[in-house]
Amino acid sequence: MHRSNSGGRKEQNDRLLYEILVTIFASLNIVDLAAASLVCKTWNKACRDPSLWHKLDLSTLTSYCFNTPPNKIGAYRRSSSKITQFLKHVLSLSNGNTTCLIFNYYVYITDEQLIMVAERTRKLKRVVLPKTGDFSRAGVNSAMTLWRGLESITITSAVPGHYIFPALGRYCNNITEMKFSCGCIFEEKHAEAMVKYTPKLKMLSIRSIPASMKALQCVLRFLEHLKMVNVCHSFIRDTSDRRLYGLGFDDLRNCLSPLSLGKLIYCEGYLEGGWCLRCQNGHDNSRSRQPYGPLEDVWREDEITSLATGNHNILPSRTPLWINRFRTN
Amino acid sequence: MGERGEEWEAVMLRKAEEEESKAVKKVKLVTSDGVTMEVEISTVKEMETIQAFMNATDTDNSIIFPLPKVSSHILSRIMELMSGEYDQELVKRLSHEELKEICMVANYLNMKTLLHLTASAIANLIQNKSVEFVRHFFNIINDFTPEEEVQLRKTHEWAFEGVDED
Numbered sequence: 021m022h023r024s025n026s027g028g029r030k031e032q033n034d035r036l037l038y039e040i041l042v043t044i045f046a047s048l049n050i051v052d053l054a055a056a057s058l059v060c061k062t063w064n065k066a067c068r069d070p071s072l073w074h075k076l077d078l079s080t081l082t083s084y085c086f087n088t089p090p091n092k093i094g095a096y097r098r099s100s101s102k103i104t105q106f107l108k109h110v111l112s113l114s115n116g117n118t119t120c121l122i123f124n125y126y127v128y129i130t131d132e133q134l135i136m137v138a139e140r141t142r143k144l145k146r147v148v149l150p151k152t153g154d155f156s157r158a159g160v161n162s163a164m165t166l167w168r169g170l171e172s173i174t175i176t177s178a179v180p181g182h183y184i185f186p187a188l189g190r191y192c193n194n195i196t197e198m199k200f201s202c203g204c205i206f207e208e209k210h211a212e213a214m215v216k217y218t219p220k221l222k223m224l225s226i227r228s229i230p231a232s233m234k235a236l237q238c239v240l241r242f243l244e245h246l247k248m249v250n251v252c253h254s255f256i257r258d259t260s261d262r263r264l265y266g267l268g269f270d271d272l273r274n275c276l277s278p279l280s281l282g283k284l285i286y287c288e289g290y291l292e293g294g295w296c297l298r299c300q301n302g303h304d305n306s307r308s309r310q311p312y313g314p315l316e317d318v319w320r321e322d323e324i325t326s327l328a329t330g331n332h333n334i335l336p337s338r339t340p341l342w343i344n345r346f347r348t349n
Numbered sequence: 350m351g352e353r354g355e356e357w358e359a360v361m362l363r364k365a366e367e368e369e370s371k372a373v374k375k376v377k378l379v380t381s382d383g384v385t386m387e388v389e390i391s392t393v394k395e396m397e398t399i400q401a402f403m404n405a406t407d408t409d410n411s412i413i414f415p416l417p418k419v420s421s422h423i424l425s426r427i428m429e430l431m432s433g434e435y436d437q438e439l440v441k442r443l444s445h446e447e448l449k450e451i452c453m454v455a456n457y458l459n460m461k462t463l464l465h466l467t468a469s470a471i472a473n474l475i476q477n478k479s480v481e482f483v484r485h486f487f488n489i490i491n492d493f494t495p496e497e498e499v500q501l502r503k504t505h506e507w508a509f510e511g512v513d514e515d
Contacts, residue, residue: 043464044469044471047468047473059480059491060491113400
C-alpha cells in the first residue's frame with residue numbers, strides 16, 4: 021500500500037507543497053525552523069514565509085551549543101561566533117518581517133549583536149531583552165534609532181536604566197508597555213525617567229522585583245495614561261526608612277489614593293496560596309534552569325498577558341485585579 | 350407489555366426513517382486504486398474541496414467523486430481519525446508514510462483540523478533532528494550544489510551539532 025518506488029517518491033516529494041510546509045513549519049521552534057531551511061531549496065523558500073516570522077522567539081533555543089554558560093566570561097566566549105551566525109541566518113530568513121522579538125534569557129548578547137539584530141528588525145514593535153549581555157550607551161542608542169516603532173519593551177539589568185530611558189525618549193515615542201525585570205530595582209530615578217521619557221505608558225510590570233514606594237507613587241501620579249501596574253510579589257519598601265521591611269496591603273492603602281489602588285495588580289500570597297502566576301505555577305527549580313531558575317520565570321511570565329513571552333502564561337481564572345478588594349475595605 | 354411494544358415499534362420506525370434519510374445523503378468517493386467508498390454527507394462537510402464542488406453542482410444524492418490522489422488505505426485511515434474525533438493517540442499509531450500521505454490529502458481536500466493535527470505531528474517528528482535525517486525522512490533530494498553545501502556547513506555549524514541520534 022505504501023509508495024516505495026522511486027517514481028512515487030519523486031512525485032510525493034513534489035507534492036509536499038509550499039503551503040503544507042509552511043503549516044508544518046509553523047509548529048517548529050526557531051532552531052528547527054532554521055535547520056529546516058538547510059534541507060533543500062524548496063524548504064528554504066517555504067522557511068521564508070512572512071507568517072513564520074512575525075514573532076521571533078529565541079527563548080526556545082534548546083540546542084546544546086546555545087546552553088547557559090557557567091559565568092560571564094564563559095558566556096562571552098561561547099556566545100560570540102555561533103550565536104552571531106545563527107542570528108544572521110534566522111534574520112535573513114525573516115526578511116525584516118519580525119514585529120515581536122524575544123531574546124533568550126541566558127544567551128549572552130553583545131553590543132555588535134544587538135545592533136546587527138536591530139538592523140534586520142526595523143519593523144519591531146516589541147522587544148524582550150536578555151538577562152545576560154553587556155550593552156554600551158552607544159550600542160543602546162544605535163539599536164533604538166533603528167527601532168523607532170517600538171511600543172513595548174522588557175528591560176533587564178543587562179541594560180542600565182540611564183542608557184535605555186534617554187534613548188527611548190529620543191527615538192521611540194510610542195512606548196505604551198514596559199516591564200522592569202530581573203536584576204532591576206525600581207527606584208525613583210527610574211520612575212522619573214519614565215515620566216520624562218515614556219509619557220505614553222499604559223501598562224507597567226515590576227513584578228517580583230524590589231521597588232520603592234515613592235517610585236510607585238510617582239508613576240501612578242504623573243503617568244496620566246497608566247492603566248495597570250503589576251506589583252505581584254514586588255518587594256515594595258519606603259526608601260526613607262532605613263529598616264528593610266516590605267510594605268504590605270494596609271500600607272499600600274494608606275499611601276495610595278483609591279484611584280491609584282485600582283490600577284494595581286497585587287497578590288497577597290507568600291510563595292504559595294495566592295492567585296498569581298508565581299503562586300499557581302511554582303518556581304522552575306530544575307537543574308537546567310539554575311542558577312537563575314526562579315528569575316527566568318519572573319522574566320518570562322506576567323499577569324499582564326501582553327508582557328509575557330507567550331509560552332506557559334496561562335492566567336488563573338480568579339480575577340487578577342484587586343480593585344474591589346481595595347475599594348470595599 | 351403492549352404499550353412497550355408500541356413504543357419499541359415507534360423507535361424502530363424512527364430509526365428506519367433516519368436511515369432512509371441518511372441513505373439518500375451519501376457520497377461515493379472513488380479512490381486511486383479504484384475502490385468506491387460510501388461516506389455520509391456529514392463526513393464530506395469537513396472536506397471543503399468536495400463540499401465546494403457539491404455546492405457548485407447542486408445535486409443532493411448519488412454523487413460520485415473521484416479522488417485520484419488518495420488511496421483506499423489512506424482514505425480509510427482518515428475515516429478512522431474522523432470518527433475518533435482526531436484523537437492524538439490515533440495519530441501516534443500511524444506510520445510515518447501514512448502521516449505524510451494524510452497530511453497531503455488533508456491539504457488537497459482542505460480539511461483544516463486534520464491538516465493542523467498531522468502538520469504538528471510531523472513537526473514533532475523532525476524536531477531536533479539532523480538535516481540528513483530530515484532529507485531521508487521525506488525522501489528529499491538535496492538540490493544544493495556541492496559548493497553551496499560546503500558553504501552551508503561552514504556557516505551553520507550550529508545546525509549540525511547537538512541534534513538527536515538519527
